[in-house]
Amino acid sequence: MTTAAPAAERPATRADGRGSEFAPLLRTVKGQGLLERRIGWYARSIAVNTVALAAVITAMVLAGNSWWTLLLAVPLALFSARSSFIGHDAGHFQIARRRSANRVLGLIHGNLLVGTSAAWWNDKHNRHHANPNHVDKDPDVAPDVLVFAGEHVEGRTGFRAWLTRHQAWLFFPLCLLEGLNLKVQGFKDLRRQTPRERTVEGLLLLLHAVAYVTLLLLVLSPGKALLFALIHQALFGLHLGLAFAPNHKGMPMPDSTTERWGHLRRQVLTSRNIRGGPVTDWLLGGLNYQIEHHLFPSMPRPHLRLARPLVRAHCRDLGIPYTETGAVDSYRQALGHLREVGEPLRAE
Template identity: 75%
Template sequence: MPENVSTVVERPPRVSAGSEFTPLLRTVKSQGLLDRRQGWYALAVAVNALVLAGVVVGVVLIGHSWWVLLLAPLLAVMSARTAFIGHDAGHSQIAGNRSVNRLIGLIHGNLLLGMSYGWWNDKHNRHHANPNHIHKDPDVVADVLVFTSGQAVDRSGFRRWLTRNQAWLFFPLTLLEGVALKIHGFQDLRRQPPRERAVEGFLLVVHVAGYVTLLLGSMPLGTALAFAALHQALFGLHLGLAFAPNHKGMEMPDPDGEGWGHLRRQVLTSRNIRGGVVTDWFLGGLNYQIEHHLFPSMPRPHLKLVRPLVRAHCQELGIPYTETGLVDSYRQALRHMYEVGEPLRVE
């Protein structure tokens, strides 16, 4: 196992895989940990909206000074907070009503970020159903990055060069993620039913128009371009920092069908990040990745509360529970990507 990782004993042979999760679920339900925290989320949404409004006012007031660029990192951080709220809405963590969650997701995704809620939600739910499965998880499909040696050997041309150097290029590439999410959202509109396409497309266009109007109406063109570049790059980096440690370098199920139940499928492919209040805030609760995957509809503030129950249950069953520090999690993820590209470097 990787260094500095807290795990339990070696995994024993699987028995009654289908029932392993049931006792844990029963305990979690009895403690009310799956109950909604609407007050907590109402406060989170309100604070997020107020800070975003404050940033907009600041941009308007000091837009003709280069000092306005100091607001770009703050806007990037708040954009990530907005994405985390949209993420939670997509998992029905916020409200019990599906339409309410969708409305929250559309506002925080399409309108505020220019990122298609429908596209992301479909992709992310498929990831949750089969994490790290090479044929079923869209997050490990060979694209800019690859995650297995089998994917690496099929690369050619510029993509082959990317794979050879992907460990070094990973964080620089995340600087483009903010823009990439917008492009994917517009591209996905063709897949959506007409009514959803109209709603999502309208909100995406409103976001782009509002963003461009805010910047060009508040500052000179050069400053506006610098602000947009800094904002989108740091937003992408923040998301990359939040999502990178979760599964990269963890076990990957047998493509032909490993007989894992829900508990093992989610625990063995996920990695938790140790930390305190700052880590929880910065990573939007995704540092409790194991708990989030086991209980995707669980409200974010309950994830740290269910962690001891999950850890104890895994220890009782002899299932490795992987947890590490933030910096070490990046080291493990990058090492995995480096090793995947090793055959191409040898060539």
């Protein structure tokens, strides 16, 4: 649902000419202390997730070379996603006051625990935040296996054309590969990094891979170990896909010739919130408050829900659409957009 009529064509400045549309909201949010760090909350979250991961690993060792051990790939995927969400927050400097501390937390939860390069993720993700859903500037909508913009369909032939024709049906199956893709992209990005960064990131990625393979082969036979890894990585990727897919897919996509929005409209008009309670917040890592997260990337996760009514009210006063929907409807909209983009190829 939206709380106002479309207003994408409006200028970035306030109608009364008193400065940016975002500044009053920023003052209100700051005044309520919503940009202050929540170190205690994050310390508890990190501790709980660490204990949960340790418990799953302990259960694997105790269960041994049994087919029942494969069931533990499910909670391991769940808590691996929790680690990714913590790494995501660290990349936005939400957790600690010092950037160096956030950097260390990002390396631990990204490179070491998940096997994803924190530097690669932060570079890509920050470019996304700067220009969400922008056809020419957002790496998350750049044409690749999937195509998110109609202008990128032209020239797709052969297998790529087949993928685009059926991408709505293939989206969630492809998410099963995302866990492995994150690892591959992290290793490939080492070539771009500085020598010091490459050494630190590379060693932690290697340590993760060695520890992961060693654990599986110590507990399980090679065949079961491979099956466990496939289940774990597939569910991990699917979980991340479910968390990230509803955020922007099917929302307006500005380009370099039409985008004239200021920060507020650039972030609000291209983002979608997901309604829900504490369980939704936990499963989606706070990304269900996508509008608030994009407006205030460094805002600690537990404050996003508190900022939501302030942002809604501000958007309502300005006549800016604030899009919020249920989880199922968000996936329907995202898949509908993918289907619409692929329509020209199905018509051939």
